[in-house]
Amino acid sequence: MLLCFLLLSGVAIAASQSCQNTAPLCGASPGWPLLSMCQDHDYVFASCPEFCGQCSCTNDPRGPCYNGGTRGGNPANYNEHTCDCNCVGAWTGDLCQYCSLTCVHGTLDSNTCTCVCSPGWDGPTCSDVCADSSALCGANPGWPTVASCSVDYVAESCHLFCGVCSGGSGVVTQPTTTTQTTTTTTPQPTCPNGYALIVNRGVCLKAFNDERTWSEAAAVCEQNGGLLAMPKDEEMHQACVALKNNINSGVNFWIGLTDAQTEGQWRYVDGSGITSFNKWNPGEPNNLSTENCAHYYPQNTWNDLSCGTRMRFICQTVPR
Ligand SMILES: [Ca+2]
Ligand SMILES: [Ca+2]
Structure with missing residues (x-):
């Protein structure tokens, strides 16, 4: 805890200087909210050592963890929790001392x-x-x-x-x-409740009938073990269109595409860049009033809009 406090407070300690996030987007939404990006994307791993659980915790004043637990190295723990014990099996507690x-x-x-x-x-x-x-x-x-x-x-x-x-x-x-x-x-693997299995792709999709900001929508998808939908090709696009129009064909739906990291550089929420495939409406994206998040218009084309706008949204996840 002390080490983490020092890290957060910016006190110069040589050993900890090498283990701080250097990008404001680490763990931020919009940004890089998913820990899987630490494994998949070198630039996230390099920019976000704390977020990715790479800080050394061997000198943590709380001491060793019990029952096979270890400190540090767990990408699920970040910021002040970076050095929390990672317990094995059903052991729990701050020192893995309890059996739950x-x-x-x-x-x-x-x-x-x-x-x-x-x-x-x-x-x-x-x-x-x-x-x-x-x-x-x-x-x-x-x-x-x-x-x-x-x-x-x-x-x-x-x-x-x-x-x-x-x-x-x-x-x-x-x-x-x-x-x-x-x-x-x-x-057989099945999709979470309410999600449709896109058989050819091994992807589960769901259009939600609740209105959320882009970040709130992304959090809902993450709670479902997935991400905002990423229509990267015609087949996924058509699947998204069918599902959203089945919910409501007259309104907008958020998707997992943003240029919040670098203006004009559109990336899907898994970190991949946009390819030649896109469904931008003519004249979009135009960043008219700081518009960093993409959504489907009712006419099934994309527009960029302010991320704080509330609208319906589409999530994708994988069968389990
Ligand atoms: Ca923008
Ligand atoms: Ca726009």
Whole structure:
């Protein structure tokens, strides 16, 4: 905390001078609000060492973290949190000293902070019914004998077949409170609630019917694990148009395109520059009154507008 205070207060310490953000856009929105940009973009990594969790924390006055935790190096922690403990597993607390786990059908091993599940139960908190996730477990052709369970991916897919959920007794017992259903298909990735899967692209899209500023809209998308939509080609453009017009074909929708970093240099919110593909309305972008954020007009073309304007918006994320 002391080190971070000194960093923030600008006090000259040789060791910490090398670990300060040098760009005002680090962690700002509009700017570089996503930590994934630290991995993807060298200029973000180089300009934002604090934001990207690269500051050295070995001399942090709070001392070492418990239970395998480490200080520093976690891009999810930045600014005054740069040197917070990064806990492993279910350990929690400022020093990773607490075990937060509740075992639904099983007992807690407080030494390792893991659940030992009762027979027939599975999952990190023993809340899942023990089941196979592949139709091939015990099937012929497939993995007909438990000898196959020595292969990692078979053991992973066939918890029931391989006796992983037998509670150590070697006999698989079905839970009595739940009707056992055998899973016969491998779970397919799905989009978050309300998002449409753009099958060819492996992208989930959703047009929101709430009016937000560009930054607020970006935050909503981030809460959904994604970004404002980035129509970088005709197919994604058409998908965005269909979804927004299904919500309301007479209003504007924000997209993930901004020139807030450098006036006139339009970038998508993943940091990539705009290519020859664009849907600017004739005469746009014109930066008429400091217009640094792009949106769809009702007629499906783009305009730049003041980022503080409230309008509907389109998010994209990936199936999980
Ligand atoms: Ca502008
Ligand atoms: Ca404009």
